[in-house]
Amino acid sequence: MVTLVFLGRLAGQAGGATRQLPAPLDWAGLLGALDTVLAAQIASDRVRLALNGALLADKTQLQAGDGDEVALLPPVSGG
Amino acid sequence: MVTLVFLGRLAGQAGGATRQLPAPLDWAGLLGALDTVLAAQIASDRVRLALNGALLADKTQLQAGDGDEVALLPPVSGG
């Protein structure tokens, strides 16, 4: 399984902070597994992806395997 | 009497923090009452005078009467 971690407002929109999806998981698989509103948000330029704690320069190149953690990171909050 | 208050290094050079001089006291009288080394220092542009807590714009215009306090202020120290 791949663990998705939803940060910030995405957690509320996903209905929880984490979710499990079957491995392997790529970008098309991720978008396809989410409802269309959430998928559109995650596809926006403002949301970044980290695979096992490392930010992806190009999130569309996601390749997650069994046991991996994919974090979905909206813009951080202001002060 | 007029009280002179020597601040900073001037106190050491005057041999004490305060000194009494007869009133009235003007600029020439002040310089004349001090030894020549101290008088030269006090005449330098870097030393300012305050009469009863008020800085004099032109210290050569000093006019101190009985009970007045004349402070002799060298440059303040750096941080």
Add this chain to the structure above:
Amino acid sequence: MGADIRLLDAPFAPGAAVDAFAAAHPQAGGITSFTGQVRLDSDVLALELSHYAPLTLPGMTALGEQVLARWPLAGLLIWHRTGLMRPGEPIVLVAAAARHRRDAFQAADYAIDHLKSDAWFWKREQRADGWHWIEPREQDHADLARWRESPA
């Protein structure tokens, strides 16, 4: 010397932290510190900060190293709260100790400006009508731009 970088999940006293930090760096002539606290605002009941451990602490650590490389400091401290906070509680403390006060001011100023962008925190406020996520602020971008325009 490494920076003192911490994520704290319980309230802390900035004053005691800064006094201990100052005492630990007696060769420094000056310590500049910044405390951010939850503002007392008639609308805000509480503030919640969430973070993503694999990114947030490494981001703070990298920022600390960057600040130490840029200014000659005797010490640097960056502490940040997470979790639920009430009005008046400290959120963040940055302190920089240096031989010269200009270095201490610039380092602390830079650290707090960059903490927003280099560390990953998400904030939401509880108001009478529920929880609201806080968006990035334009002022933060302007604050960061200062450092790009004029190197310290």
Add this chain to the structure above:
Amino acid sequence: MGADIRLLDAPFAPGAAVDAFAAAHPQAGGITSFTGQVRLDSDVLALELSHYAPLTLPGMTALGEQVLARWPLAGLLIWHRTGLMRPGEPIVLVAAAARHRRDAFQAADYAIDHLKSDAWFWKREQRADGWHWIEPREQDHADLARWRESPA
């Protein structure tokens, strides 16, 4: 609101002062503070600060009013020690509380830069070979010039 301006002839704890100051201004989101302490230096045994009461406190008070007029602050604190101090003891504490952190930083920075010129203090250091008066520093003039060149 007036500034909290004090001349102190005994040691004080900056941390406790800043915590109390922060608590007194809960509407401020940020507090910037600067502590100057007697540097631990192999040569310096003690530092003595003298002042001239009729000028020193009015100078600090006028500086406080000037800072409050220039930045929108929730509070301002300027405390300065006088008398004999040992290495590690705090000499000066400046703290500025503001809604926005840029105001707090600039106000504290300005206050400490101008304290040297607007308040009258004379310092001497005790070293192994006796007491030495400290002269004005070029860096202080440069620090003040910053504020004339670019208004905040």
